[in-house]
Amino acid sequence: MFYPYRDIFRAPGTVGFASAGFIARLPLAMVPMGLVAMLSQTHGEYWLAGAVSATFALTNALVSPRISRLVDRHGQAHVLIPATIVALTAFILLLAATTWRWSSALLFLFAALAGVMPSMPAMIRARWTEIYRDTPKLSTAFAFESVSDEILYMTGSVLSIGLSVGLFPEAGPLFATVFLAVGTFLFVIQKKTEPRIHAVAQSGAASVIAFRPLQLITFVLLALGTLLGTAEVAVIALTKELGQPGAASFVLAGYAGGSLVVGLVFGVLKLKANLAQQFVFATLIAALTALPLPFITNIPMLGLALFIAGAAVSPSFITAFGLIEQSIPVARLTEGMTWAMTGIGIGMAAGSFSAGYVVDAYGPASGFWVSVTAGVLALAAVTAGYRMLADRTRNICATPIQMACD
Template sequence: MSNPYGEIFRAPGAKGFSAAGFFARLPIAMAPIGIVAMLSQTHGEYWLAGAVSATFALTNALVAPQISRLVDRVGQTAVVVPTTIISVLAFLVLILAANRDWPAWTLFASAFLAAAMPSIPALVRARWTEIFRNRPELNTAFAFESSADELVYIAGASLSVGLAVVMFPEAGMLISTIFLALGTAAFILQRSTEPKVRPLEAGVSRASAIRQRPVQIITLALIFVGSIFATAEVSAVAITKELGQPQAASLVIGVYAVGSFLVGLALGALNPTMPLHRQLLIAVSVIAITSVPLLLADTVPLLALAVFVSGIAISPTFITAFGLIERRVPESMLTEGVTWVMTGIGIGMALGAFVSGWVVDNFGAQNGFWVSVAAGTATVATIAMGQRSLAGHKGASVAGSIPQPAE
């Protein structure tokens, strides 16, 4: 039996842009929690750390889709190079501001400018789509990238926290910035796989991809999923610190990825025939159910086990969510459509970090996981109510578009 992942990486340039994209997107996970880890140590206040992290994540959530919309119209290189330069310089200023105890407004200002960081996951998926458009290998490629995304979110966060705790407060953010600069440069230099700019399809309006109902539903759902990520990270840092084992936070956050990564890879290899909208509902239901045991984890081993179990459905959620976007969004809007979904995760991480930080400060470390339970319930409700729209036709909800047959 052939290896479906081996097949997709036989395409010219696939290994190169995928590897570069992996490192370039690590800051998506490292930066938000890295800011929390850095400022909570340098300034001693979780609310300030959460607020600065939220400033970065929320601003990026608003700006990234506009950057991707430009990418769809003029190409990756022309847009990604200047925006990445701005983001790298702003991150360096943020690190200096934390280290030198500059005024609080400099923290917020630099976090705001750092949000010019482009959506690397959307750029990577656009390249896979260019190679395997309308071919079954595209599903496997998307499954691989979704598993990689999940690994990035968890392993990146674990690395960021671990560096800040073991080395010095700014270490996680410094390494994150280096990954952004070098990874993006390596990605952009691979011009042979850069997608060509595609004209708007006949009958499709120039309206934003966010006007499509499936994009709205999935983006909202992943806001709640993103808040579950951030809550797990913030609560793990707070609980392990309360238990007198702060160094264990990195390990606890790291195990979040293991089960989900393996399940995601298996799902991509099997390519189940169940409709994607139903797969998504099952995946988010598992997320909601497995968030409950987190409330009972009062030791490091129990916390690690509960976090491991709660993460098993994350990759399947990503795989089915991005698969639905690829099937429901017109080709000329693909990068923007994927970015809106990534934006949902970013918004959720920002809100989750802020809300769970506030809960931890006021009600104790263990109670932070109530945010995960609430967010999991909201995710299920959102996807359940959106089943009809998610089962629809590509581009059908875009103003002025011509519906295409569902795939």
């Protein structure tokens, strides 16, 4: 089963940029919880820790698509280097402000500046696309990246919290800063696999988010990201109510594990259905598997239900990025993929916030109603937009967006 994954690394340079990219994107998973762990210890105020972390996450969600738009116009190396330098400087100043107890306002300022950090998952997927465009290997490469994202999100937060608690409060964000510097440097020096700059990217076209298929895909991914964010909060609350708080980590690991296993298998399947059909089906499974969650009253059933629910996550993400590759103009691909990643990130934040509010108001199990609502919204959107996704291809949208893709 794993031969197709070995096969995608036969192309020259793939091992190098994938390895460097793995290091460079660790901060995406480490920084949010690392900031919470750091500031809650040094300042003793959880609201401040959460607010600073949210400032970073929101800024990164809003700014990273614009960074990726510049990448499409000028190339990865020309943009990633200055953007990363700004982010690294901001992280260093944030660490200094924490250590020497500078004004809290500076914490927010430096967190916002750190949000300039580029979206490395999009940069990596753009390189895979440049190598394997219009071949079955691209789906396998996207599956590999989705599984890598799962591994990173499973381990990054835990690593960051463990470092800050086990060593010293600033350790988690500090190591994330080092990973960002080393990984990005190793990534950008690999010129042979850097995507070419296309003529359309140098034009004055509007942002690619104006393209309706991308709006639909991003909204669906936002809803699916809400499922992920809801699970983290609701599982912790429910296992605590059931008297087994330690079981939360195992249940959530099973959730991610279901996504990881199915993602590996899905990436090597040769399906006859087109990507739009696959996207609808994967979203349907995600919506259906969310339905039983509010009614579960014991840990074993919760673990099983979330393992099954996790099985729909990777196929949804894999097909979403495949649809973006097929329907977005080649010259705007990095920006398009970054908007998709932004949708997932905002959805996770929205899911965590919404589930927390519902849990406080109505009890732990009620938090999963946020999952049900998000699943229904995702399914309704992708069903309504199916024809648009099936009809729009790169061939009819190869000119500037405002001319051909309105």
